[in-house]
Amino acid sequence: MKAVLRPSSRQTSRHPVDQLLPPGKLAVYGAQHVLAFYAGAVIVPILLASAIGLSTEQLIHLINADLFTCGIASIIQSVGFWKVGVRLPLLQGVTFTAVSPMIAIGLAAGGGTDGLLVIYGAVLVAGLATFFIAPFFSKLIRFFPPVVTGSVITIIGLALLPVAAGDAVGGAGPDAAPTSGKNMAYALGTLALIVLIQRVFKGFMATIAVLIGLVAGTLVAWAFGDAHFGAVGDAAWAGVTTPFYFGWPKFSVAAIISMVVVMLITAVETTGDVFATGEIVEKRIGREDIARALRADGLATTIGGVFNSFPYTCFAENVGLVRLTRVRSRWVVATAGAIMIVIGLLPKAGAIVAGVPHPVLGGAALAMFATVAVVGFQTLTKVDFHDHRNVVIVATSVGLAMYVTAQPQVAQAVPDWAEIIFGSGITLGSLTAIFLNILFHHVGKNFGPAVAGQPGDTVRLDQVNKMTREEFVETFGGLFQGPRWAVERAWDMRPYADTHALRRSFQEALFSGSRDEQRDLIQAYPQLGSQFVADGLSGEASLRDQSDKGLTFLGDPERDQLAAITSEYEQRFGFPLVISVRDAESYDRIVEQGRERLGNCENQEHAAALLEIAKIAGYRFDDFVSDANPIHSARTRWSSNR
Template identity: 75%
Template sequence: MSATATTERPRRSRHPVDEVLPAPRLFVYGFQHVLAFYAGAVIVPILLASAIDLSTEELIHLINADLFTCGIASIIQSIGFWKVGVRLPLLQGVTFTAVSPMIAIGLAAGGGTDGLLVIYGAVIVAGLFTFFIAPYFSRLIRFFPPVVTGTVITIIGIALLPVAAADAVGGAGPTLDPPSGRNMAYALGTLALIVVIQRVFKGFMATVAVLVGLVAGTLVAWALGDAHFDSVSGSSWFGVTTPFYFGWPKFSVAAIVSMVVVMLITAVETTGDVFATGEIVEKRIERDDIARALRADGLATTIGGVLNSFPYTCFAENVGLVRLTRVKSRYVVAMAGAIMIVIGLIPKAGAIVAGIPHPVLGGAALAMFATVAVVGIQTLSRVDFHDHRNVVIVGTSVGLAMYVTAQPDVAKAVPEWAQIILGSGITLGSITAILLNLVFHHVGRRRGPAVAGTPGSLIRLSDINAMTREQFVDTFSGLFQGPTWVVERAFDQRPFRDTRDLRQAFQEALFSATTEEQLLLVNAYPDLGAEAVAGGDEGEGSLRDQASLGLTRLDERSHDELSELNHEYRDRFGFPLVTCVRDRDSYAQVLRHGWERLNNSPSQEHAAALVEISKIAAYRFDDLVADANPIHSARQRIVDVDQMA
């Protein structure tokens, strides 16, 4: 063996998140993020300045300071250092949750710059608070299973759609033109162009579809006289924000408490955004990731208070852009941060970006925000909705979120401190999902884990260990099709120390049986897509298994395809094709997997059938369990996190 061969080591593949793209592509992708982000970035200082009566010059400084600090915060979050920054393609922006509380704080302090100084004092303290509680908050990750994170992500996407719709019709506000057919044409034209580019082109063009849509829409609007860049000539070439530009901050206990509550709520939203981005870039999110993200939020918020800006959080708007473009590199967001720093230093550049018409921005935002909701729906697809408690959690949370989103004035019916919660559909929906998950899945755990039954009649591990053989078989016979010898032999392994011990007892009984017994069990399972399954003749377990991918309601062509596969498989091996349908993503994957298994040897297929039966039993066991039951992948993640705690 040569010296070269002994010293060479295989290179570890780099995750797409850590890929450093060529500089030109980095700039283009980063600029696309800035364009998609800009309107949302400047809306908070605009709303605040109007509410607390700041001058135009003060507003311009707030916008420049906001963009400058957004850039710094985004670099911190995406690049990271020490234990700060999640190192994902997450852009940082001022949280909308803070708007109402900041206005209330500013007005209570007399408005103007006096109110602004009290706001900054509260922002600085709340940022430090968030930074230091980050590792403790991250330990709550086990309370964020897919039923919670999926709900929160879906709500974020849906609740932001009215913002996009308001831009699409020309913007929200009394000074803007009323809705018109021309505005609709700009919005729908921009959206249509993005869709066409995504459909027709591949590679680079597909990834910059949003950028092309924004530029093309703006050029058309400018040619027709609806995009104006008059403010560019009146803006200076250079302007920098200095620390404490408006004066030294003032500290009010009431203001600080309000802002701390805002940051706690924002931490929930950040957690949802991190999980959403993790889903998109296919990177596992762990407890330390949440802690790093929240530390970055806290540090950015503190910097914001010093540099005349506001509380920061991961910006959900750009989560949708990552999903839409499929560009996963975090260095793209770092480039966007650098561009925003430059824009924050050059008011003329900011004025050019500000010239993009609202309807054009709205058309692009409709695609991006809806894509965030799609990510949430993908996460919810991993939730067991046969468990009615999960239906209640999702339904109630989404319903309340839409209640205050569609009717924002309802917040005026409660005291000002409660408006922090009722003033935002994202906030109310997120808190509702978390609380309902606690109530349905965690309250009462000290009595021992529930392993079967219904919420009204739970069967706990102590009850299992006290059962007779007949009671045990009656409770768990549905885990397996046909003969009950697997369950009977599992009973002989009592007492069970925990739920995992009980699961392993079934597996041990299954795989230690004789070949003849195993073949009898395999032959008890019905064909995929069989009419007997759809009619319920093969039991509730088989019906639920196959209905998960619609095998009980196939069209005639698909039914014939599956029947042919079943026939070929039986002829080849002498027993039915057994596959864990719930482990597959689609009917097509079930079909492809079945045909591939025809190439195996009889001995290999015998073993494969037993493995599939074990998986089916695991899912059916989950259906019995009355405690929290995310699907296997999510459950494993929570187990790993608990073990780290």
Template identity: 75%
Template structure:
């Protein structure tokens, strides 16, 4: 029978990102994105209009233009064309980073529409600049390893939580009332409702938990007289934004430079959001992806300047929503874009959405922003924290970001040109992470982290790379019961870029060994609970392994039961029961899994034993590192060789 043609191979199956859902689901999921995004979308024109002295009528036009252009920008980013658009479920909105510079530009130009046209001139040029530099900026992707992207994503989530908290307390400004019991009830009630829906329901209902929370919370507030829709009656049915509605743009060199700086900073935030979304949808992000995302930012910003809107970037609120709902299709965001275009053309529809009470929106935002932080933490789990440099990078960037977030008036202590950086915890934290990563990992020569030895005789990464074969085997031989073939094979992979690279070399060598070598290794492990292990010195590697769960001090009953299991196991498979004790929670779990493994086939059990040997070696490697790094030694819950790479 001939093989199936290549075109019918499973490789042609669509990635969930490219799945086109039925229209009703697209509409519902898209509307959920719009509700989650709406308050953040309109806040920038509201702040700007109030600061530079625009009329209410002009503000309404700005909001309509903003929503209309947000829709276009989101479709460009999610659907894409040519080399524009990252083709991920990323919704676009006006960047908060631009608020202060735009206000300064507008006031310097005299305020009102005179200031507005100067702002638009700078926005248009900065958008074109971003579009043109996108492929060059994307080449910097090597400066965005997990230690940077994880830090940036975590910072984005945590730094946005105060915004959600302000909404939950009634909204920033005169309506803010943290002591209001009603505000607390609406916010916590909405959050609790979202949690309950996700816990009780499965499938479609769970994916629209945020939407249901917002709708039900708003209905309850309306019944109690705390949600108002008076603006619906006074709003127009149709409102179309036209190019250069406020006049032809004017170009100021100082304003353009200021806005270009904003877009460079925004490019960093966009990069973080793209990596975050890639993590969520399980799609690898490449240099080309970053380039396409930044081109979309630049094009959308240019269109924004023409259609009376502002600079655009990916919205972290909706990154969190993708993670909460687990709906990965980019066409959902495109549907949200269509809905925003409609809202931008129908002010009455926008007025209905604007009637959602701040505390209800804040309760939902708490869940979404915290979810973004969790994605960052997940990314950081891939970071080699045995390397103290990475600890410094994450701690410093996170600390400075929270400093500025908790004390925003700090920006007033620096010159005006630096306020754009110190005015945002996300900006300061992101730049700090990038700069420190470059300083520690890319600038100049370094000795590298300590990876073995004792505090008095540390062995560092550059020394490992310079070791003779004999010293390398002597240093790391204990990872595999003193047998040398695994360590000798790993030695051939020098030089090692970091401790993660060193760990992978041991893994590759273990699983690439011959059947005879692997059999010898499996046979070299002592039995679980063996008397020879229990009476060994505390620094013996097997004693360390088994004492973690008390197997070196079992009572007679437990010892006999374990001995019965291990004897039967060795009789069946020809080698001792190998099990990473430090991965188990109790002695009962060790027994339960051991008896279950007796039912495996010899081939399956041999593979399982090798995996367990790799995990044991991982913990032994952690023990070596802990002896050299006081920060690492103070931490608990060390990972395995497999989980840390």
């Protein structure tokens, strides 16, 4: 029996990221990643070849080389070795940030193969530079708090949605289908099928919803004559990519500097993708994880320069797929990498995958890219928005990102050196979030958000951290009735990083008290609906609490009913009935809850009273913050009531 249990115990203790799934599931999930990734993977060589004047034969080789190297890069990132690879389900692809600079480098070198060789020289050096600066860049992780990572992740998701929308209406480029109602039907039909499968099925079927949607959408389009696989017959069975196929690389200082800048910007995007994936798979991301991911980017980019490909980064498209399917194993991405290597060596296989119509791919991408934005929203819930500086950081960075995403011609109005920044909403928004975070939180005096007081006489977090015990108790003593021991112990937990930490200190102090201390605190709370509270004799805080559901102006029948319940409760347990009135739906629910709790044991009610006191203190803390930030609070209330 013991021999049977040991493997099971080891398996359950392994993080889902590291779990090795059965071969069949690995193949299916890996294929799903490849299909979702394919269009984004090949668009860079297509755009580059068209811009610098490469032949069709050269373009085919670039696509095969790109897929082959994507596979190698994805295996390096997901499997990892030594200090290379973050070992998360992150699939690698050619960064879009490099498109404009590579085109500029290629054209400046005369275009064609000559331009391509200068590009590869810059890619090789930039890859090596990224590899060696990775540990130094990772030390900047303190400049990536949730306000930055949440903004970057949200921007990535939102900025990719127009790409999905472009595919949904027929795609881009000379081979794109015209915009039509049929294209819209393919896109929305694929999206609807994915949603339906997610709603109806569970388990394995739900996790391959995107794959089913892509296959079904392609089959329907093929039946109507809108999916074409003629290229399969023309494609060769085998196509091996060889190092330096186009010739030995050439090196230009200006091109190298430009590409190093691209990789630094890409490092910011990679950092955002790593944090996003960490959120999705519930794995904490540290400085060494960022360094490992960036080393993998650098190594993959160097390999790309050798095998006729381009700079690599984590692909946000597949981050969305991980979130949507909830399949967290990194070995799925490793399998996808192996599939891409095979496709890169078998042009016919690549031609089959390339037959997926743009509208079908766009319909699936709408779901995947939007889920990346949702991860950003979830990360932003950790941000202290009582601090107005964080509101400015998020609003400005997202606003600028959407500005250049919606109006891409803006890049044409800036100097050439700035096009690399203004040519991408992800780049501009990410750099803006980082810069504003440094400006607001790391430059000059940091007073922190207002947490108490009135306009003109507010108490800010920086001041709270410097308060004496007496000053702290005087400021926050009203969070609890009666004894002040919980507030005194909260003072011992200074300094507070933000208002969330300050709030948590009161909760931790409350539950750290002895049973006798907690009992004395419970005894201090007034009876629900008593005239004593209505007359304001138990304090302004209690009056505000109980007036929320009208307990301070009850009619005689209701007051008598509530008094009977609270009296019976106190006789039974020896302490008053404590309920967080603001949490209750109505007066009737308060009465019903009081009657239900009469049937509990004393220990359970002691714990229940503490939980209710913690809730009451939380509301009172919110009142403190709202009083100190009346404009922000009014705007928040107005927005939530719209």
